[in-house]
Amino acid sequence: MDKLIDLGPEFWTAAGETLYMVFFTMLFGGLAGLVLGIGLYVTRTGGLLPNVVVNNVLNVLINFFRPIPFIIFIAAVQPLTRAVIGIGIGTNAAVFALSLAASFAIGRIVEQNLLTVKPGVIEAARSMGAGPWRILTTVVIGEALGPLILGYTFIIVAVIDMSAMAGFLGGGGLGYFAQLYGYRQFEPIVTWAAVLLIIVFVQIVQYLGNWLARKVLRR
Amino acid sequence: MAIVSLANVSKSYPSPERGAPRIVAVDDVSLEIEAGEVTGIIGYSGAGKSTLVRLINALEPATDGTVTIDGRAITGLPERELRAVRLGIGMIFQQFNLFEAKTVAQNVAYPLKVAGWGKAEITARVQELLDFVGLADKARAYPDQLSGGQKQRVGIARALATRPRILLADEATSALDPETTQEVLALLKRVNEEYGVTMVVITHEMDVIQSIATKVAVMDGGRVIEQGDVFDVFSDPQHASSRKFVSTVVQGVPSPAELAVLRERHAGRIATFSFRDGDAAQARVFVELAQAGLEFELVYGGINDIRGRAFGHLTLAIRGEEAAIDRALARIGELVAVTEPPIGDGAVGDGAVGGGAVGDGAVGDGAQDGEAR
Ligand SMILES: Nc1ncnc2c1ncn2[C@@H]1O[C@H](COP(=O)(O)OP(=O)(O)OP(=O)(O)O)[C@@H](O)[C@H]1O
Ligand SMILES: [Mg+2]
Numbered sequence: 171m172d173k174l175i176d177l178g179p180e181f182w183t184a185a186g187e188t189l190y191m192v193f194f195t196m197l198f199g200g201l202a203g204l205v206l207g208i209g210l211y212v213t214r215t216g217g218l219l220p221n222v223v224v225n226n227v228l229n230v231l232i233n234f235f236r237p238i239p240f241i242i243f244i245a246a247v248q249p250l251t252r253a254v255i256g257i258g259i260g261t262n263a264a265v266f267a268l269s270l271a272a273s274f275a276i277g278r279i280v281e282q283n284l285l286t287v288k289p290g291v292i293e294a295a296r297s298m299g300a301g302p303w304r305i306l307t308t309v310v311i312g313e314a315l316g317p318l319i320l321g322y323t324f325i326i327v328a329v330i331d332m333s334a335m336a337g338f339l340g341g342g343g344l345g346y347f348a349q350l351y352g353y354r355q356f357e358p359i360v361t362w363a364a365v366l367l368i369i370v371f372v373q374i375v376q377y378l379g380n381w382l383a384r385k386v387l388r389r
Numbered sequence: 390m391a392i393v394s395l396a397n398v399s400k401s402y403p404s405p406e407r408g409a410p411r412i413v414a415v416d417d418v419s420l421e422i423e424a425g426e427v428t429g430i431i432g433y434s435g436a437g438k439s440t441l442v443r444l445i446n447a448l449e450p451a452t453d454g455t456v457t458i459d460g461r462a463i464t465g466l467p468e469r470e471l472r473a474v475r476l477g478i479g480m481i482f483q484q485f486n487l488f489e490a491k492t493v494a495q496n497v498a499y500p501l502k503v504a505g506w507g508k509a510e511i512t513a514r515v516q517e518l519l520d521f522v523g524l525a526d527k528a529r530a531y532p533d534q535l536s537g538g539q540k541q542r543v544g545i546a547r548a549l550a551t552r553p554r555i556l557l558a559d560e561a562t563s564a565l566d567p568e569t570t571q572e573v574l575a576l577l578k579r580v581n582e583e584y585g586v587t588m589v590v591i592t593h594e595m596d597v598i599q600s601i602a603t604k605v606a607v608m609d610g611g612r613v614i615e616q617g618d619v620f621d622v623f624s625d626p627q628h629a630s631s632r633k634f635v636s637t638v639v640q641g642v643p644s645p646a647e648l649a650v651l652r653e654r655h656a657g658r659i660a661t662f663s664f665r666d667g668d669a670a671q672a673r674v675f676v677e678l679a680q681a682g683l684e685f686e687l688v689y690g691g692i693n694d695i696r697g698r699a700f701g702h703l704t705l706a707i708r709g710e711e712a713a714i715d716r717a718l719a720r721i722g723e724l725v726a727v728t729e730p731p732i733g734d735g736a737v738g739d740g741a742v743g744g745g746a747v748g749d750g751a752v753g754d755g756a757q758d759g760e761a762r
Contacts (some may be wrong), residue, residue, distance in 0.1 A: 185411075235680040239573075250496070255749040288481060288484075288486070290484050291486050291487075291488060291489075293448065293482075293486065294482065294486035294488075294547075295488075296448055296475070296478075296500070296550075297446055297448060297475055297478070297480040297548075297557075298475065298476070298499060298500035298547075299473065299474075299475040299500070299503050299504065300472070300499075301468075301469075301472060301478040301505045304503065308499075309488060312488070312490040312491070313488065313489060313490050315490060379702050386490075386534075388531060
C-alpha cells in the first residue's frame with residue numbers, strides 16, 4: 171500500500187496518458203472509421219452511390235488489417251508510424267497505431283449500423299426528390315444514431331483495452347504502469363489499483379453511452 | 390391530355406444467376422392516366438404493380454419505352470432532373486416509411502426542405518397539412534407513438550406537402566384494419582376531390598377500388614391485361630385472367646373450394662348468372678327456368694356496389710332433364726352472362742363455404758328458398 175502511495179504521481183500520470191491515448195484515438199480513428207464505414211455503406215450494390223470497385227477496395231483493405239492482433243499490428247506498422255509521426259515510440263506513436271487499428275474496426279461497425287436503416291425510409295426520401303448526400307446526412311445517420319452511439323461506446327471500451335498494450339511502444343498508460351511497477355516488482359496492489367481504474371473508466375464510458383443512446387432512441 | 394402516359398414501357402432486372410434470362414417485371418405496358426382520375430392497379434403478387442408505379446416517379450428507370458409526366462418525357466433524364474420531377478409526385482407506402490428519428494412535424498417538413506422552401510413558409514404549410522389530416526395535436530410526437538392509421542395520415546400529409554399533382558400509393562391501406570382503412574380512404578378521397586390530385590393506387594382490396602377508384606388496370610405477368618372504367622372491368626371482365634382475379638375480390642362468386650362444397654350439398658347442375666346495373670333480366674331468368682319445368686335453388690350470391698352502380702352474381706343449383714337445362718341456359722345466355730364452372734375445379738376445403746358471401750345484399754347459401762315460383 172505504501173508503495174502505491176509512493177507511486178501516486180506516476181499513477182496519475184499513467185491515467186492521464188491512457189485518457190490522452192483514448193481521446194485522440196477516438197478523434198482520429200473515430201473520424202477515419204466513420205468515413206470508411208460510410209464509404210462501404212454508400213458504395214455497396216443497391217446503395218446510395220453504388221460503386222463496385224471502391225466497395226471492393228475498401229472491403230479488402232478492412233478484411234486485410236482487421237484480423238491482425240493489435241500486439242503484432244503495433245510492431246508491423248512501426249515503420250509507417252515513424253514516417254508519419256517522425257518517431258516510432260512514445261504516446262503519439264501509440265495514438266497513431268491505435269487510430270489506424272481502430273479505424274478498420276469502426277468502419278465495419280459504422281457500416282453495420284447504417285445497414286439497419288430500413289430501405290423503405292430511404293425510398294421515401296428518394297421519392298421526395300432528395301439526393302444521395304442529403305439522404306445520407308439528414309436521414310440515414312439520424313435514423314441509425316442510436317445504434318451508432320452504442321457501436322462507438324463498444325469501440326471506446328475496446329480502445330481502452332488496446333491502449334494497455336501501448337506500453338510496448340513506450341506509450342505509457344495504466345497498462346504499462348501496472349506491468350512496470352506492479353507485475354515486475356511483485357506488487358499486486360499496484361496492479362489491482364491500475365486494473366480498478368481501468369474498470370472505472372470502462373463503466374463510466376458504458377454508462378454514458380447507454381444514457382445517450384437511450385436519449386436518442388427515446389426508450 | 391393525359392397527366393401520366395406510359396408508352397410501351399418495360400422494366401427488366403438482371404437475373405441473379407449467370408446466363409439465365411433477365412427478370413421481366415413490367416412488360417411492354419402502355420397506359421394513359423387522365424388528370425383527376427383515381428386509377429386502381431390490381432393483380433396477383435409479383436404481377437409487377439410496384440415496379441410499374443416506381444417507373445412513374447422514376448425511382449426505377451425504364452429499360453424500354455417512354456414515361457411522360459405532364460407532357461414531358463422523363464425517361465433518360467439525368468438523376469438531378471429526375472429529383473425535380475419527383476418533387477411533383479407524392480408517394481405513400483404500405484409500411485408508411487416515416488422517419489422514426491424525426492417528429493411528425495419534421496417528417497412533413499422534410500420534402501419542403503428538399504424543395505428549398507423558407508422556414509416561415511414551411512412552418513405554415515406543416516400546420517396547414519396537419520390540420521388537414523387531423524393530427525395538429527401530434528406535431529411533436531414521434532412515429533412510434535402513433536397508431537397505424539395516424540402514421541398513414543402523416544405519410545399522406547408528407548406526400549402532399551409540396552402540393553404535387555400526382556399521388557402514388559403502394560398498398561397504402563393493406564397494413565390497416567378495416568375501420569382505419571375506411572378513414573384513410575375517406576381522406577384520400579378528399580385529397581382527390583378537394584385538391585384534384587391524380588392518384589394511382591395499388592391494391593388487392595375491393596374496398597379501396599369501390600370507394601375511391603374511377604379507373605382500373607389489371608396486371609398479370611408484367612402486362613396490363615385489361616384497363617378501363619371500374620364498373621366495366623369488375624362487372625364484365627374480358628380477359629380470362631382478369632376474370633379469375635376479379636372473382637377473388639368481388640362479392641358472390643364462389644371460390645373453387647366453395648364450389649366443391651356446394652356440389653356436395655346440392656344436387657343438380659351449378660350455374661352462375663351475372664347481372665349488371667339493375668337490368669330487369671333477373672326476373673326473366675327465373676321465369677325461363679320455371680317455364681322450362683326446371684327445379685332450382687339459390688345456393689350462393691352477392692351484390693357489389695361501385696359508385697352507385699350495382700352488379701351481382703347468383704349461383705343456382707338446377708335440377709331437371711339435361712336437354713331442357715341446356716335449352717334454358719342457352720336462352721338465358723342471351724340475357725345475362727352464364728358460367729358453368731367445370732366440375733372437379735379445386736379441392737374441398739372444410740367449411741369453406743362458411744356463411745356464403747358476406748357483405749351488403751349478399752345472399753348466403755343458407756337461403757334455400759329460391760324454389761320455382
Ligand atoms: N430489384 C429487383 N431485382 C430483381 N427482381 C425484381 C426487383 N424488383 C422486382 N423484381 C421482380 O419483378 C416482379 C414484379 O415485382 P413487383 O414488386 O413489381 O410485384 P407486385 O405486383 O408489386 O407484387 P406484390 O403484390 O407482391 O407487391 C417480381 O417477379 C419480382 O421478383
Ligand atoms: Mg408490390
